Amino acid sequence: MRDDPQANDAPLVELLGISKRYGNLLANDGIDLRIAPGEIHALLGENGAGKSTLVKILYGVIEPSAGEVRWRGTPVEISSPKVARSLGIGMVFQHFSLFEEMTVAENVAVALDGAGFGEVRERLAEVSNGYGLALEPDRHVWTLSAGERQRIEIVRCLLQDPQLIVLDEPTSVLSPQESEKLFDTLGRLAGEGRAILYISHKLEEVRRLCRSATVLRGGKVVATIDPKAKSAREIAALMVGAEVGDVRPHATDDAGEIFLQIQNLSLPSEVVHGRALHDIDLAVRAGEVVGIAGIAGNGQGELFAAISGERLSADAGQIVMGDRAVGRLGIDARRKLGAAFVPEERLGHAAVPGHGLGDNVVLSHHAVGETVRAGFVSFDRARRVAADIIRDFDVRTPGTNAQARKLSGGNLQKFVVGREILRSPKLLVVDQPTWGVDAGAARLIRQALIDLASSGAAVLVISQDLDELFAIADRLAVIHEGRISVTRPAREWTREAVGLEMMGVEPSDAH
């Protein structure tokens, strides 16, 4: 296909000394990276290492403060995504750049510069058939699953016949089986001579898929390696800069009485295109960690809202805490019964972005702690509580007055988890405890959850991260389209079985 016989050796794209500065922060610091045609190159790094910044620069979404990009040996200025696309760079975003209220065809057309609508539909059909990526052009995006949405992004990208395809954490929203299918597609694309830049923090899949990898840490390239030649442990050490040890599991047999009992819970969807919950049955005993696996958008947020009391149930008895039916009680009343909650979204849900850490203590402590008396808030007392959390949970912050939005994801997550654990709750419900958090903070948080269960509390962890659930949960269930599977001891589950449940496929022996 190619005229140039050297094509496979000469780099397709080269980044030379790319830097990006935000105020005092160097998000990218002199990054060099080269990718050859047909190569699947991994970009590895922890959350906050600068991976997303780098790919946004490559795709022209943000401009670098310094450095040069060469395309087929020629310096280019990628001033916008349009320029990137015309060069032959395609992008599959992690948090999808899709428009919920628009159809598949419209979503594809909007990124295809200059093509007529009829032509778009034709080529859409062509490409999706050609690669086995089935799509219905007239479906609205909000009706589609995460896997289908990613398919739109990939097809949209392929329609531009890109020479370099950038995928940002593509498997974070996929079941193990869906991920396999994606790897097949990627292998095929590389076989056609397209270069792929694969961004991930999942080492196993990188070791399977890629022959070369660039490792970022703190905005700098720390190594360029062949991931197959190194163990996952060695690569992890490169990414983190230190050994991150595993969490210490706790004995599962000392689980006590049931503290949280959910029976026959159904809730209609509340927001536009939200998920309804159907017949949820779940029990969490004192002293155990129960995990709920599932692909994003299958009702996790709704389940969290129902358990926390942000939304009330139809019948009080649908949710029982201790010996109290709490289905009709609000979140504060449930807190008073010893429950504590950590929602998925750190900024704007678990914490007010523009408020200091002290003020943010009041958010979940005003009904139960000592911060409010007779309607008056003692911000001094709140700041003292914040100082305790900062100390006990190793939160790196200039002080208790620092705005929540100024903290890194990991530090803020340690703060919001710590804020609840410090109250010594009898029940802790956490939605995505370590989502987008660096490895050190993730380990600290997971250990804290296990320790809380060991001390006799019931802990419910909702997570998309199967590795995390297998590391900390005593028992596991899977949520799919608002329905929950049976809960079984974690050691009785295989990853494949969880993956099938995540996609709603009944295990064959269930009937």
Next chain:
Amino acid sequence: MRIELVPRPAPKAWARALAPVAALLVSFAIAGLVIWLLGRSPVAAFNVYLRDPLTDAWSLREMIVKATPLILIAIGLSYCFRANIWNIGAEGQFVMGAVLGSWLALAIHETGAGAWVIWAMMLLGILGGALYGLIPAMLKVRFGVSEILTSLFLVYVAQLFLDYLARGPWRDPRGFNFPQSVTFDAAATLPTLFGTGRVHLGAVFALIAVLVTVVVLGKTLFGYRLRVSGEAPRAARFAGFSQGRTTLLVFAISGGLAGLAGIAEVSGQIRQIIPTISPGYGFTAITVAFLGRLNPLGILAAGLVMALILIGGENAQIMLRLPLDLTVAFQGLVLLCVLSADALVTYRIRIVTAGAHA
């Protein structure tokens, strides 16, 4: 060419405090330019608008008279705006407070009722404004209707209702067909202060509202609740603060204060019902609230400044033949400048010429 906003790493507290002052200065400069374009002397206008009223006692008293409703209403609005709830119908709540309070004044007319009347009128004024404010609040909570539109349309309805009362059932039969009610009895008249005959007890109400609000917003869980609701509604829900109850409460508070301002204005100033009782205090108060940065002490200052400009506008109409509409336009200009100044505290402006890369 385009404008780019670059977030400032740490916005300065003094910059936040000074932003409204800078916005005022810019507004004065632009207004001066307009006056110059109208062929009048900006210097003379400055004297008439800002200097002269501050140098004579009558104008200073007038300033307090006009600042009273502005501050009362704006204090109420600050509860709404802090919670990111948009009550723009304070003008209507002002009118309905005045109407309900005045009903009592007319009902006891010439019955020799005692001193309790005026206090009952104040309570009825608060009640009238609060109930009228609760209409858009209920519609929002119950049906999800935008409170912006409903509260505004209810202003027109309230004004028409007042017009009907003044020309219809409440018209003084011995008033030579003028659209006005009887003059209120002494018992239904708000006492004046300092023997001025103009500055009434409403000024004290305004001051109390300011001080109470300082405490409520700064020290109480309710104040905290408003801050959280305004900035992060989902966090408010997480905290157990019901959005619906917040909406109802702030509308009741702002409606109540607007209603109090209305009945105080009628019983302390006008002393009868006429078809129009407000020169747009309810709308001017929106500018006052933002000019005061939604801070009660800031609103106190902003209310006095805006009152000064209202008086200046009246004087300028007489002395410089500058239309009163200039004052209205100026209020819009100030509001635009204040909102822009807020952004400039948070962001640095970078002008990018086409194709250039920094």
Next chain:
Amino acid sequence: MTTFEAILFTIVTASTPLLIAAIGELVAERAGVLNLGVEGMMAMGAVSAFAGAIVFDSTLIGIALGMIAGALMAALFGLVVLGFAANQVGAGLALTILGLGLSGLIGAPFVGARRDPIARFEIPYLSDLPIIGRAVFSQDLFVYFSILLVVAVAFFLMRTRPGLTLRSVGENHASAHSLGLPVLKVRFLAVVFGGVCAGLAGAYLSLVYTRFWAPNMTAGRGWIAVALVVFAAWRPGWALVGAYIFGAATVLQLHAQAAQFGLPSQFLSAVPYLATIIALVILSARRGTVIGAPGSLGLPFVPER
């Protein structure tokens, strides 16, 4: 013309400015910008058009000036909410107050002046139809233009690439930005289009509907136009239906006042406002969570570069 025809005729003329302004606001909102300054832009359009028509003795120049005035007001709004990322609700209110004040200032010398009616165009054959022939098909050019505008905007939004871009920007500005769509530029153009429409609607009020200028003559029509966009669920066709319903409400209450049903005139004058509130309630209650506003409506956007 029979009385019935005359009523129908005035309903059409009363609805036209509402429709034009609502379509302009609809485009701005589909791009994600909530401009509550329609009332102010309309007032400026009305006064500029009237003043221009008197000064230059040309209706055409007047109309052009009305549209320019609306565009300038919108551009000022665009600068504040897009350039400085200021709060859109607050800035929209400010624009209304500014527009009402400025229009009074500009219009003071023209109070009391009158313009002659502008020409009507009878559409051959259609104007001979019974009842609606004279009321609908022998109107002024604005009326035909407003219908054309609805069709053109509907076609633009749903069938053209720039329309798709505009909807994308309003639906999700973060996604649009990461695909390289010029979010702020599209929004600015949409806001200015809204201003031109509001200016034109104002011009129609002062040059055709009343043929004089008076302070505050817009009388809340700009706000009703904003409400119409909500009523129409952001779809041009429904804006047409809504505008005619509210136009009819306005005209019929005027006739009811003239007929003296015994109801106080103020109660009838309140009908359009109350009807708007009731319509919004019914729509919001029935609609539930099915049809929503554009996803990014009213939210400020500061692109990260």
